[in-house]
Amino acid sequence: MEWLDTFWSTYNTLIYTLGVHALLALSIWLTLSCGLLSMANAAFMGIGAYVAALLTLHFETPFPLVLAAAALVPAIVALIIAIPVLRLSGVYLAMATLAFGEVVRIVILNLDITGGPEGLNGIPQSTQGWHIALILAATIYGLFRMKRSRVGRALEAIREDEVAARLMGIDVDRHKLFVFTLGAVIAGIAGGLNAHFTFFISPREYGFENAVDILTMAVLGGTGTLIGPMLGSSILTLLPELLRFLNDYRGAVNGLILILVVLFLPKGLWDPQRFKGWFRPQTREGGVQ
Amino acid sequence: MLEQQLINALTLGCVYALFALGFTLVFGVLEVINLSHGAVFMAGSYAALSVVEKLNTPLWLAILIAMLICGLFGLLVDVLILKPLRARNAPHLIPMIATIGVGIFLTNVAQGLFGAEIRRFPEEVLPAGEFVIGEVHLRALELAIVAIAFVLMAVLFVILKRTQLGRALRAIAESPKAAYLLGINVEGLFHLTSFVAAALGGAAGVLIGLNFNAITPFMGQPILHKGIAVIILGGMGDIRGALIGGLFLGFAEVFSKGYLSSQMGDAIAFGLLFLILLVRPSGLFGRVLERKA
Amino acid sequence: MRKFPTVPLLLAALTASFSASAADLKLGVAHALSGGAAQYGTAIRNGFVLAAEEINAKGGINGNKIQLVIDDEQGKKEEAINVFKKQIFQDKVLIIFGPTLSNSMFAAGPVANAAKTPVFATSNTAYGITDIGPFVFRNSVMEADVLPITVATATKHYGLKKVAVIYGNDDAFTKSGYDVFKQVLADQKMPVTTTETYVKGDVDFKAQLTKIKATAPDAIVCSCLAEEAANIILQARSLGISAPFIGGNGFNSPKLFEISKQAGNGTFVGSPWANANPAPVNQAFIAAYKKKYNADPNQFAAQAYDALYIAAAALQTVKISGNVEADRQALRDALPKVTLNGATGPFKFRPAVTKTGKPGGFDADQKPFIYTVQNGKFELYKGK
Numbered sequence: 001m002e003w004l005d006t007f008w009s010t011y012n013t014l015i016y017t018l019g020v021h022a023l024l025a026l027s028i029w030l031t032l033s034c035g036l037l038s039m040a041n042a043a044f045m046g047i048g049a050y051v052a053a054l055l056t057l058h059f060e061t062p063f064p065l066v067l068a069a070a071a072l073v074p075a076i077v078a079l080i081i082a083i084p085v086l087r088l089s090g091v092y093l094a095m096a097t098l099a100f101g102e103v104v105r106i107v108i109l110n111l112d113i114t115g116g117p118e119g120l121n122g123i124p125q126s127t128q129g130w131h132i133a134l135i136l137a138a139t140i141y142g143l144f145r146m147k148r149s150r151v152g153r154a155l156e157a158i159r160e161d162e163v164a165a166r167l168m169g170i171d172v173d174r175h176k177l178f179v180f181t182l183g184a185v186i187a188g189i190a191g192g193l194n195a196h197f198t199f200f201i202s203p204r205e206y207g208f209e210n211a212v213d214i215l216t217m218a219v220l221g222g223t224g225t226l227i228g229p230m231l232g233s234s235i236l237t238l239l240p241e242l243l244r245f246l247n248d249y250r251g252a253v254n255g256l257i258l259i260l261v262v263l264f265l266p267k268g269l270w271d272p273q274r275f276k277g278w279f280r281p282q283t284r285e286g287g288v289q
Numbered sequence: 290m291l292e293q294q295l296i297n298a299l300t301l302g303c304v305y306a307l308f309a310l311g312f313t314l315v316f317g318v319l320e321v322i323n324l325s326h327g328a329v330f331m332a333g334s335y336a337a338l339s340v341v342e343k344l345n346t347p348l349w350l351a352i353l354i355a356m357l358i359c360g361l362f363g364l365l366v367d368v369l370i371l372k373p374l375r376a377r378n379a380p381h382l383i384p385m386i387a388t389i390g391v392g393i394f395l396t397n398v399a400q401g402l403f404g405a406e407i408r409r410f411p412e413e414v415l416p417a418g419e420f421v422i423g424e425v426h427l428r429a430l431e432l433a434i435v436a437i438a439f440v441l442m443a444v445l446f447v448i449l450k451r452t453q454l455g456r457a458l459r460a461i462a463e464s465p466k467a468a469y470l471l472g473i474n475v476e477g478l479f480h481l482t483s484f485v486a487a488a489l490g491g492a493a494g495v496l497i498g499l500n501f502n503a504i505t506p507f508m509g510q511p512i513l514h515k516g517i518a519v520i521i522l523g524g525m526g527d528i529r530g531a532l533i534g535g536l537f538l539g540f541a542e543v544f545s546k547g548y549l550s551s552q553m554g555d556a557i558a559f560g561l562l563f564l565i566l567l568v569r570p571s572g573l574f575g576r577v578l579e580r581k582a
Numbered sequence: 583m584r585k586f587p588t589v590p591l592l593l594a595a596l597t598a599s600f601s602a603s604a605a606d607l608k609l610g611v612a613h614a615l616s617g618g619a620a621q622y623g624t625a626i627r628n629g630f631v632l633a634a635e636e637i638n639a640k641g642g643i644n645g646n647k648i649q650l651v652i653d654d655e656q657g658k659k660e661e662a663i664n665v666f667k668k669q670i671f672q673d674k675v676l677i678i679f680g681p682t683l684s685n686s687m688f689a690a691g692p693v694a695n696a697a698k699t700p701v702f703a704t705s706n707t708a709y710g711i712t713d714i715g716p717f718v719f720r721n722s723v724m725e726a727d728v729l730p731i732t733v734a735t736a737t738k739h740y741g742l743k744k745v746a747v748i749y750g751n752d753d754a755f756t757k758s759g760y761d762v763f764k765q766v767l768a769d770q771k772m773p774v775t776t777t778e779t780y781v782k783g784d785v786d787f788k789a790q791l792t793k794i795k796a797t798a799p800d801a802i803v804c805s806c807l808a809e810e811a812a813n814i815i816l817q818a819r820s821l822g823i824s825a826p827f828i829g830g831n832g833f834n835s836p837k838l839f840e841i842s843k844q845a846g847n848g849t850f851v852g853s854p855w856a857n858a859n860p861a862p863v864n865q866a867f868i869a870a871y872k873k874k875y876n877a878d879p880n881q882f883a884a885q886a887y888d889a890l891y892i893a894a895a896a897l898q899t900v901k902i903s904g905n906v907e908a909d910r911q912a913l914r915d916a917l918p919k920v921t922l923n924g925a926t927g928p929f930k931f932r933p934a935v936t937k938t939g940k941p942g943g944f945d946a947d948q949k950p951f952i953y954t955v956q957n958g959k960f961e962l963y964k965g966k
Contacts, residue, residue, distance in 0.1 A: 006671045006672060009667060009670075009671040009697075010664075010667040010668050010670075010671040010672050011667070012667075013660070013663050013664060013667065014664060017660060037382050084567040085567070087567075088566060088567075088570055090381055090382065091322055091381055091382070091385065092521075092566060092570045094382065094385070095322075095517060095521055095562075095566060096563060096566040096567070098517070099518070099559045099560075099562040099563040099566065100563055102514065102555070102556075102559040103556055103559045103560050103563060106553070106555050106556035106559070107556060109751070109752050109781075110553065110556070110751065116751065116757055117751060117752045117753050117754050117756075117757045118685075118708065118754040118757060118758060119685065119688075119754065121688040121689075121710070122688075122692075122713075198659065198660065198663065198689055199688060199689050199692050200659060200685065200688040200689040202685055202754065203752070204685075208510075208514065212389055212393075215386065215389075216389075216390075219386055240656075240661070241664070249397060249398065249401045250397070250616065251393060251396070251397035251400070252393070252394050252397035252398050252401065254390075254393055254394075254397075255389075255390045255391065255392065255393030255394030255395070255396075255397060256390065256394050257390070258386060258387065258389060258390025258393065259370060259387050259390035259391060259394065262370075262374070262383055262384075262386055262387040262390065263370060263373060263374070263387065266377070266379070266383070290792055290793065290795070290796040293788075293792045293795075293821065294789060294792050297786075297788035297789050297792060298789075300786075300788075301786050301788070301789075304786070400616075400617075404620070404621070405616075405617065405618055405619075405620045405621055406620075406621040406837070407808070407809050407812070407837070407841075409841055412843075419820060421822065424822075426820055426821045426822050428820050497785075500785075501785035501786070501813055502812070502813070502816070502841065503785060503809055503812060503813055503841075505809070507618065507783065508783075508785075510783065511783040511784070542789070543788070543789040544789075546778075546789035546790055546793075547789040547790070547792060547793050555781060
């Protein structure tokens with residue numbers, strides 16, 4: 001089965017990256033599901049990645065503990081900034097999380113223990129495929145159950161109309177806090193996993209452009225279901241491989257995708273209602289709202 | 290040194306303000322955070338550069354042409370992208386995401402067309418001239434930027450406050466629906482605003498491109514980040530806020546780099562932004578954006 | 583979820599193994615041909631292509647032609663890893679030249695080393711590159727070898743008593759350049775009046791420069807990339823600072839001084855390659871490059887050009903068995919012994935002294951050229 005070996009040797013990093021990006025897309029899906037546009041997930045990923053890498057490099061901590069720390073530390077940071085930040089809404093929240101992300105990146109850039117702009121290298125390759133698969137599966141399952149539960153419905157209510165939700169007795173603040181923190185946890189674990197199969201991390205990977213990438217994945221795939229963000233992340237991860245021939249114009253396609261999806265597929269690629277519409281010719285396309 | 294740093298802060302602040310003017314205009318009237326403004330800024334620089342290089346036009350004409358090209362681009366974006374989103378009553382975040390796409394697209398096209406290396410204006414075109422007063426040095430171009438920033442702000446302010454057009458724009462900013470009912474050509478004014486804002490962004494691009502003479506496809510990114518900080522500091526949608534916010538940021542940056550630590554200059558800027566958002570999201574001059582349910 | 587294109591992939595793998603003729607020597611070139619580092623990557627690729635064509639025109643290596651497998655790693659570390667894997671496992675190259683940026687090498691180099699494939703960097707100058715392992719080679723001269731000579735020469739020429747330092751603190755290249763400068767200045771007992779920083783993309787340095795001016799240094803030491811360097815020089819002059827500049831590797835760009843013209847006069851820079859070096863090999867290279875690409879070569883193209891010749895010299899001594907693993911090992915063993923008189927001057931390898939003590943790769947053992955800028959052009963420094 002030589003070609004399988006070759007295939008795996010050539011593409012295993014890509015496959016791992018697919019898994020990590022899926023986690024990231026889900027983390028932002030989570031915050032979007034209750035109407036929060038948080039641009040901080042790239043920063044949380046960075047915090048998770050650095051904490052994980054530093055533990056491994058300096059203390060040789062066993063990998064499961066490393067991942068736990070990668071989940072925990074971003075959560076703590078999220079909790080700290082959540083109280084003031086979550087009072088903001090919409091655009092202001094996006095801006096605040098963006099600013100927070102930049103501050104995190106600059107701080108990492110300037111600290112000595114994080115290696116500054118040179119980052120940290122020589123991180124042992126602790127991540128195995130099954131780690132990613134297991135964590136991804138657990139995340140999907142957890143989010144799926146959550147979506148169906150009362151919490152999920154409360155989030156939807158908050159997204160639709162926050163004022164009404166509050167009036168209905170839903171503890172909006174607590175739900176937002178939960179979602180924000182859990183998103184940070186997922187992003188942090190993704191960061192920890194990523195650090196341990198790419199040998200080397202630097203502040204450049206956790207900045208504004210990366211936050212935008214994650215957002216694009218979710219928007220492209222569609223935020224109505226769990227499948228959407230994962231589809232979006234897969235497409236956007238694989239696209240550069242497939243579009244190699246475009247050279248410099250490759251990035252332009254990303255931008256174009258964003259525009260076209262927003263304009264023509266507002267619910268993203270994976271929109272179950274649109275699919276239903278295909279099967280019911282008498283109903284207008286788009287299905288029942 | 291203090292006087293020189295003050296001048297440094299003033300000129301840097303006006304650079305930011307020039308950029309922010311168009312940015313804040315779009316937010317004020319269209320209520321869209323146009324994250325492609327950085328790319329438009331960059332496009333203005335390249336447009337002027339191309340015209341000067343290929344057609345040998347004088348600088349003032351190149352600036353006007355660049356403004357025209359950028360303005361048309363802004364108009365195009367409004368007509369093709371923002372308008373359908375308005376018709377659909379899309380929530381605020383959606384147009385913003387679309388403009389992110391426009392920005393990425395434009396940046397990459399520029400990179401494909403012009404390459405990633407720094408380009409610069411030909412020697413003959415650059416305005417020369419320097420003023421030296423005591424220990425303080427100021428280039429003629431920097432003085433021009435300061436002057437233009439203030440003049441533009443004043444002009445826009447007067448238009449907004451004193452003219453029919455201005456009143457119409459302010460009415461739209463309050464409530465597009467009410468303005469429409471009042472007979473105001475809301476769509477037309479949206480298009481006009483997009484055109485003007487993009488043209489301003491392009492002009493800023495040319496001037497700043499000339500000042501630092503380093504044109505790259507990525508030159509719009511850092512200034513976009515700063516621009517966001519400026520309009521939040523100064524209040525989104527307020528013309529005076531763009532100038533005051535720009536100056537504020539310029540001073541904060543220069544003085545933290547000059548007297549504290551050049552390393553944390555940007556962190557301080559964003560940290561400030563973060564704090565202001567927490568304390569007074571509407572910024573110095575802005576109206577509080579009502580929570581749209 | 584997406585299915586992987588398994589069938590096309592299988593076909594591709596099969597055809598790849600049939601399409602190359604048995605006599606071709608496949609050498610991989612993985613550099614940044616798009617993105618922010620493209621200006622370096624494309625120059626490097628040009629150097630490789632030129633050298634390969636020259637060698638093939640003379641009959642190749644032991645009768646075998648060189649086939650370059652060129653891929654774009656976009657200046658991103660993930661892409662570098664992907665490209666490396668493709669070249670190692672799919673294309674089955676004997677050696678990979680690249681990647682462009684030190685950061686990318688830290689990520690992708692271990693992949694090549696673990697796969698026992700030689701990897702040859704021509705533009706990575708950071709510390710620790712050759713620590714990655716015994717399959718890592720570079721002919722890019724480390725800053726640690728260039729800067730002491732640059733600083734000492736400038737100090738002697740200008741009689742420097744104190745200097746100020748400015749550097750970009752968010753880029754691995756400029757930051758590690760600064761670390762070297764700091765060490766060199768300490769070793770040469772040169773007082774530093776103040777140290778300022780900026781970040782990539784900054785265009786306004788007046789705050790930092792004003793601060794520097796107030797400390798009245800005799801020279802300003804810059805660890806900067808060309809983009810920022812041009813503005814730093816121009817703005818320093820417009821603020822009335824007349825002190826000369828001492829630059830690191832980032833200053834090695836003729837464009838830099840085209841922009842800053844007279845403002846940059848008196849700058850001291852060290853470089854592994856000089857346009858003005860009169861050696862026949864170099865002049866022939868410059869002429870050939872100009873003829874083929876209608877542009878002047880730079881240091882990066884020159885180092886790439888030499889690198890291919892170095893690898894070719896090693897391959898000359900290797901018997902190609904057709905077994906990729908064995909050939910790669912043989913190439914790796916042959917490389918350290920190569921010496922070359924190339925466009926960058928006399929060259930040989932030097933084993934790396936690794937931080938951990940484990941076996942490392944091979945660094946460049948070369949003397950830099952010191953030159954100054956006069957009238958907006960580089961001139962070899964004539965003084966002693």
